[in-house]
Amino acid sequence: MDMPEISRREVNRLGTAAGGVFLTVEVVAYVVLGIMLAIAVLIGVGGAALSLWNAILAWGEAAALVLVVDRLLFVLMVVEVLHTVRVSFRSGTLMCEPFLIVGLIASIRRVLVITLEASQAHQPGKWNPDAEALLNSTMIELTVLGGLILVMVVSIYMLRRSEREQG
Numbered sequence: 368m369d370m371p372e373i374s375r376r377e378v379n380r381l382g383t384a385a386g387g388v389f390l391t392v393e394v395v396a397y398v399v400l401g402i403m404l405a406i407a408v409l410i411g412v413g414g415a416a417l418s419l420w421n422a423i424l425a426w427g428e429a430a431a432l433v434l435v436v437d438r439l440l441f442v443l444m445v446v447e448v449l450h451t452v453r454v455s456f457r458s459g460t461l462m463c464e465p466f467l468i469v470g471l472i473a474s475i476r477r478v479l480v481i482t483l484e485a486s487q488a489h490q491p492g493k494w495n496p497d498a499e500a501l502l503n504s505t506m507i508e509l510t511v512l513g514g515l516i517l518v519m520v521v522s523i524y525m526l527r528r529s530e531r532e533q534g
Contacts, residue, residue, distance in 0.1 A: 397456040404449040411442035433483040440476035444469050464526050471519045474512050481505055481512075 415438040422431035451465035485505055 394456070397452055401449065401452050401456070404445060404452060408442060408445050408449060411438065411445055415439050415442055429483060429486060433480060436479050436483065437476065440472060440479070444472050444476070447472060464523060467519050467523050467526070471516060471523070474516045474519065478509060478512050478516070481509060 415435065418431070418435045418438050422428070422435045425431045447465055447469045451462065451469070454465065455461050485502075
């Protein structure tokens with residue numbers, strides 16, 4: 368059954384109007400999200416700077432170093448998400464690579480935090496069943512994270528290679 372010609376025009380007009388409204392909502396959402404991420408970056412940089420200052424004052428404390436590294440890598444992740452929003456806003460498409468980079472940074476951040484915490488908790492010469500269980504679970508987590516990092520790096524490489532071949 369064919370729709371009458373007038374009905375098709377009305378549907379097309381309604382579709383065009385709805386598309387314009389949805390585009391406006393999308394643009395406003397990107398702008399608001401970008402502003403909120405920028406504010407989060409500024410707060411994160413301030414917090415990281417304060418943590419770095421405290422680490423300098425507490426020279427040699429591993430816990431202070433863990434906090435600084437954690438906060439700096441978190442800020443780096445938020446900046447990468449902000450970059451993704453900016454690129455998506457300009458191109459009108461959602462890109463995979465920035466999300467892979469955020470995942471890569473998050474995984475590396477977790478590896479660094481785990482290793483710094485483990486080095487802080489390590490007490491040479493003392494055997495403890497709880498410490499052995501913690502070591503085993505830490506090694507499993509590090510192995511999984513290492514595999515995840517490898518998969519993300521290969522994925523980024525493959526995306527860039529396919530973009531070069533296409534363009």
